[in-house]
Amino acid sequence: MELNYTPEQQAFRAEVRAWMAANVPSQSLKTLEGREGFDQHVLWERKLASGNWGMVTWPEAYGGRGLDLIQWLIFEEEYWAAGAPNRANQNGIFLLGPTIIEYGTDEQKARFLTPMAHGEIMWAQAWSEPDAGSDMAAIRSRAVRDGDHYVINGQKTWSSRAAFADWCFGLFRTDGESSRHHGLTFILLPLDTPGVTVRPIRQLHGETGFAEIFFDDVRVPVENRLADEGEGWKVAMATAGFERGLMLRSPARFQATAKRLVQLYDQHSQTASPQARDAVLQAWMDAEAYALNTYSVAAQVMAGRKIGAEASLNKIFWSEMDRAQHRAAMSLLGAAAELRTLDDGEANAWLEGYIFSLSGPIYAGSNEIQRNIVAERLLGLPR
């Protein structure tokens, strides 16, 4: 056990810190869940790309920096400490990008990765369907082969970023005789393809960050298929693995929230209840614990261990911590918690964050599904 940063790691930290200090917007952007805010966030993605800070963990050949996990953690620490915006390109960086790097042809890598790294194309996910939520293998949307095209019919829903994104990626049933996780294929397509209808869904906070996608005889070239026909489930599980794993929510984000929460407590210490004080301390401790655990898992992954069902422990922990952190802030704000704009004229980020945090235990595999995975695959209870 060696819990010290090397001089190289310290120098890297200084480099990130300097770039962020010079480039992070001084005014906070509007919410990523609305059109105006989304466009602001896309500009920020391009700014990051201009400094080659967009896809830091990707190999250099595809526009990344080839950072190892410790460097990634350092990058994230400096990113969130600098107050930098949320990532509009999250789906591309952590979900689709690594999947294309693992399963894509050379041609697909060249075609998709570079524009993704440059912040030119924003990606939406298209997994869930009205009857395939936690039970993702119940997918029914069909993709029927017709010459060198697939013809897609069906419906996707809860598609993150689809209201504003350019392309989507998801699973479609190519084998009409198949059931469950067989006969599914991973396909990428532009959201402006004829026959695609995107219907934004108004979310809890009033904005339209996700959407339904309807497919009506949508023709997609075969070269937009990732991996072989019928291999979609395996490819998607790799994506879900990345998603649930280490990188979806970096610890630094929660540490930054914990730090702001301590500052909020300091402003309200005269009126804060003992329960609120305890909740703030718990939030601070949990953020540290999450960071320590990530460093620990990162070290094992760097030594060659694969992340499996352990990723579910992570997802349960961060999502419930996120909700608790914001609940603590709401409690400190008291009667002002309901106001959408606070005294300083800024949007009530705690309220927005609280609302967003309520989605955490649901998306990327609900925490009930995650607890099943932990119980069955880590503890060995019967399926």
Add this chain to the structure above:
Amino acid sequence: MDFRLTQDQLELQNAVRDYLTAEHDAALLRRLDAGDSRDPAIWDGLVDMGLTGILVPEDCGGLGLGLVEAALVAIELGRANVSEPLADTALIAAPLTSAEQQSEIATGKLKVALAHNVNPWIADLDQAGLVLGGTHTESATPLESVDPLRRLFASDETSGSDDLLDRAALITAAQLLGISEHILSLATDYANQRVQFGQPIGKFQAIKHHLASVAVKIEFARPVLLRAAYALENNHGRAALHISHAKVATTDAAMLAGETAIQVHGAMGYTYEVDLHFWMKRAWALAGAWGDRAFHIRRIEAGVFTGALETNHSNIFSKE
């Protein structure tokens, strides 16, 4: 930066675990419970394993290891529910004693009891050749713990140091982690065996979700404990704060594990017949020992809220 245990550390922990699994099982706990709760043969076995010399320098006849190794051994003492005063003597007190005393600790001749004003008791005072932070009185009043294998004596005048408190809280936290892991494994085994409605109860999601929540608590307490051990070993400025965090995290894990396990065991969990109660009662005892949750939360809040601690997140491994 490499937050992995070394091969030597893993081998040490596995060796201690294998030894205790073979030599210190639940049947032994029942035998001790029926008798007077200590057996010199157990102590001799621990001495033969070299465990009394973990922290004793090599030139005093020990292994000269550090607090990370001590914490790993303490995890195994918790897992096996060892009651001999090995943790107090060898993993906590040894570095605070003279070279001569350390030699006697390593050979197993000297047992040390620990006194501190955070505890109203001294454990295993009657066997101790040395009392750190207190004095040896022949007439000390025995106290009865809920844990049938603890031997406690009333304590009045104590002067234990902060250093003693930190070391003891760290090693107690490590035992709580081992206890938590064992309780989870007992409850999981029971859920796999107990059949109701024609299936093992572990097949019901209500049971799965309870046990998964315990697994989450344990997973996120472990690195907090290891960081605390590393920080104290390397004299980091925030070691005391990290130890308090570890004590809170492992206490919460152990209490949740105990309450969950008794629920999973149903009425059987409420009996003396299943082994669960030995570990659950040890968890209750250690939860309050060497600073209870409130005590350690106060130490943490003093660091977090006064600005004495810069909560910048690049500093989780800070030496200052």
